[in-house]
Amino acid sequence: MTFILTTPLYYVNDKPHLGSTYTTIACDALARFKRLEGQQVIFITGVDEHGQKIQRTAKLHKRSPQDHCNVISKYYQELWLQWGVTNDRFIRTTQTKHKGVVEQFFRRVEDRGDIYMGHQKGWYCVGCEEYKDTEPNDKTPNCTIHQRELEWRDEENLFFRLSKYQQDIENLVKRDGFIEPSSRKNEVINFVKGGLKDFSISRVNVSWGIPVPGYPGHTFYVWFDALLGYLTALLDDGLDNDLNRLNSIGWPSATHIIGKDILRFHAVYWPAMLISAGLNVPNGLYGHGFLTREGQKMGKSLGNILDPKELLESYGSERIRWYLLRDIQFGQDGDFQQKRFIELVNNDLSNTIGNMLNRSVSMSRKWFQNCTPLLVENSIPDDYLSEMCIKTISTVRDKLDTMKFNEACESILNLARNANIYLNDKSPWKMIKDVNQLNDVSIVIYNVLETSRIIGILLKPILPELSGKILKQLIYNDDFADWQEHLKWGRLEQNVHLQEPIPIIPKL
Ligand code: MSP
Numbered sequence: 246m247t248f249i250l251t252t253p254l255y256y257v258n259d260k261p262h263l264g265s266t267y268t269t270i271a272c273d274a275l276a277r278f279k280r281l282e283g284q285q286v287i288f289i290t291g292v293d294e295h296g297q298k299i300q301r302t303a304k305l306h307k308r309s310p311q312d313h314c315n316v317i318s319k320y321y322q323e324l325w326l327q328w329g330v331t332n333d334r335f336i337r338t339t340q341t342k343h344k345g346v347v348e349q350f351f352r353r354v355e356d357r358g359d360i361y362m363g364h365q366k367g368w369y370c371v372g373c374e375e376y377k378d379t380e381p382n383d384k385t386p387n388c389t390i391h392q393r394e395l396e397w398r399d400e401e402n403l404f405f406r407l408s409k410y411q412q413d414i415e416n417l418v419k420r421d422g423f424i425e426p427s428s429r430k431n432e433v434i435n436f437v438k439g440g441l442k443d444f445s446i447s448r449v450n451v452s453w454g455i456p457v458p459g460y461p462g463h464t465f466y467v468w469f470d471a472l473l474g475y476l477t478a479l480l481d482d483g484l485d486n487d488l489n490r491l492n493s494i495g496w497p498s499a500t501h502i503i504g505k506d507i508l509r510f511h512a513v514y515w516p517a518m519l520i521s522a523g524l525n526v527p528n529g530l531y532g533h534g535f536l537t538r539e540g541q542k543m544g545k546s547l548g549n550i551l552d553p554k555e556l557l558e559s560y561g562s563e564r565i566r567w568y569l570l571r572d573i574q575f576g577q578d579g580d581f582q583q584k585r586f587i588e589l590v591n592n593d594l595s596n597t598i599g600n601m602l603n604r605s606v607s608m609s610r611k612w613f614q615n616c617t618p619l620l621v622e623n624s625i626p627d628d629y630l631s632e633m634c635i636k637t638i639s640t641v642r643d644k645l646d647t648m649k650f651n652e653a654c655e656s657i658l659n660l661a662r663n664a665n666i667y668l669n670d671k672s673p674w675k676m677i678k679d680v681n682q683l684n685d686v687s688i689v690i691y692n693v694l695e696t697s698r699i700i701g702i703l704l705k706p707i708l709p710e711l712s713g714k715i716l717k718q719l720i721y722n723d724d725f726a727d728w729q730e731h732l733k734w735g736r737l738e739q740n741v742h743l744q745e746p747i748p749i750i751p752k753l
Contacts, residue, residue: 247495248284249527250276253503254293254336254474257317258302261324262543263551263581264504264536267569271533271650272502273330274570277706278645281728287495289478290325291336292318296467297371300453310453314339324553328562329709336478338470343477345486347455347470353488353522359409365402365445368395374467376445390506402445403463410517411441417516422529424512425648426576429505429532433512444514472515475499488524497525508532531648534578536569551581563708563750564590570707571654587753594711595752598661598700602715605668605693606746612677617694617720618687619740630692631734633663634699638732641703650707657703664696694719695737702731714749 252272255265269290276288294314303313318337325332336343354360368379372391379386379395386395415437417423424430447463448454454464479494480486491497501511508530516526535542538549556565568586571593573579609617637660644653671689676682701715705728716723720741725731 246284246498247287248279249287249289249479249495249499250279251288251475251478251499251501252290252332253501253507254291254338254471255321256296256298257292257294257314257321258298260317260320261553263538263553263556264543266324266328266553266565267536268502268504268533269325269330269332270328270566270569271575271648273328273332274566274650274706275502275645275648276331277709280726281706282642282646283727283729285495287334287479288332289334289336289475290330290332291334291474291478292321292338293467293471293474294318294337294339295454295465295470296374297448297451297453298374298467300451301371303453311339327557328553334478334481336474336481338474338477340477340481342481342486343470343474344455346477346480346488347465347473348458349486349488350473350476350518350522351458351465354405354518357521357523359406359521360446361404361406363402363404363443363445364400365404366399367397369398370395400449402449402466403447403457403460404443405446405469405518405521407441407443407514407517410520411437413520414441414513414517417526418512424508425529425531428576429508433508436509437513441513441517468510468514469518472510472518475501488522491524497527499527501527501530503530503532505532505534531576533575534573536573537578537580539582540580560590560753561710563711564594564753566708567594567654570650571658573651575648575650590750591752593658594708594750595748597658597665598711598715599749601661601664601668601693601700602697602718602749603746605664605690605697606718606743608673609690609694610743610745612673612683612686612690613740616740616742617737618691620687620691621684624684624688627688627692630664630667630696633660634696634734638699638703645706654707657700657707660696660703661700664693664700668693691737691739695734698737699732699734702728711749718744718746718749720744 250272252268255261272288276286279286300310303310306313322335367376368386369376370388370391372388377395387393388395418433418437424433446466446469447457447460448466449462451464454467455470457463457465476491479496480490482494503511511530519526537543538551541549543550567590572589637656640656641653644656673686673689676686697715698719698721701712704712713723719737720743
């Protein structure tokens with residue numbers, strides 16, 4: 246079955262920061278894992294280019310909205326390439342194909358009787374592109390997220406009959422597995438219980454948007470347009486954009502990975518829109534937490550934004566991937582701390598994993614004529630590490646499947662720690678002094694090398710580059726799509742020439 250995975254479509258008001266990179270990296274790890282598990286994956290990311298926020302930012306930069314979108318979208322595309330992100334599609338909501346999808350979808354919803362003209366009054370945050378529940382007589386309301394004044398709106402808008410789908414949505418949000426992690430579920434259930442209100446899906450004062458067919462002067466509300474980007478991306482397979490094709494190309498087997506800030510749009514508005522249009526709701530949503538920096542929210546006003554491009558240049562993708570996936574419980578908020586980052590990547594990657602490989606390769610070369618050991622037939626087996634590998638493989642697969650990235654990383658790391666302890670306990674450098682123990686030494690070294698190989702393979706979805714380096718040192722071809730066979734114990738070739746080891750990841 247096809248597995249469709251999406252990141253949010255990021256606003257192009259600014260260049261990406263570490264927050265958007267975090268979501269994208271997590272999705273990338275999951276997409277790589279699913280492919281290794283033999284699934285056909287469609288990994289979608291992209292950008293959300295319409296609306297007042299973008300219109301205003303473009304003006305600030307003295308660019309036309311389209312020029313501005315072109316600049317920032319290109320930046321996103323290049324950045325993901327530099328980070329080695331393996332997205333299959335990149336959707337821009339200014340693509341011509343998307344306009345057709347939005348129009349078709351609107352017609353379906355309108356034919357269902359779910360659109361009507363109404364009057365929208367209220368406080369609006371352009372940063373959130375959202376009406377707030379603030380009291381109308383509040384004199385100076387502020388957006389708590391953007392720390393700036395809300396704007397009063399009083400205008401004619403088209404409305405979507407969300408209230409009609411109260412029961413459907415109530416049932417859906419309670420459904421097992423629809424909202425993950427389950428800790429985020431209650432907040433949505435309570436919101437829905439409070440009663441769903443119809444929401445406006447058009448604007449009359451925003452020219453930078455897709456025109457609503459049949460309603461001159463109205464453009465689509467940016468969220469109505471953006472959510473449909475997921476469908477456009479899926480239909481962007483070289484064929485036409487007919488919504489009737491969706492079921493045959495994998496929909497609704499989709500998981501949307503989003504930040505907790507946009508859960509409501511995805512868990513409530515989006516499924517109701519889909520039901521209204523006669524389409525299936527996606528399989529599930531995962532709302533992850535927010536990244537802070539040294540305990541403070543990252544923001545331009547605080548001047549503490551972490552620029553993913555600079556981070557990549559200073560540290561390389563693998564260290565950052567490791568830190569984000571290994572140290573933060575996906576779903577919870579996480580804090581980026583420079584000191585901890587350096588300690589962690591040095592200890593885990595350079596010391597624990599790097600040294601395990603380095604010393605086992607060095608010893609093998611030294612005692613076995615620059616080769617991997619040749620095991621003597623019928624030697625007494627020592628299953629300690631092989632059994633631990635089997636358990637670790639099963640844990641890692643399970644944890645990755647449920648997006649417990651930190652636990653998967655911890656499990657791999659634990660295997661490496663144990664391989665190092667095993668090596669110390671066995672002390673082959675002492676055994677080798679006795680010629681009668683040469684066979685035992687070959688077993689010990691083979692076991693650690695083979696464990697290193699398995700660690701290299703298990704790291705493939707998490708740290709693809711580092712995994713490649715480990716496997717290269719072990720003369721193991723890592724050019725494979727499905728990892729099942731390669732995770733079997735004993736695939737490391739015996740008596741093959743090993744190159745002199747070089748540290749796979751130098752200490753910072
Ligand atoms: N354009 C909408 C999404 C439309 S989806 C159809 C939007 N865009 S956004 O640029 O504001 O990006 C939101 C997403 O970026 C968040 O949901 C989250 O995934 C990610 N993050 C933005 N800041 C973040 C942090 N500080 N930490 C972690 N992720 C954050 O909302």
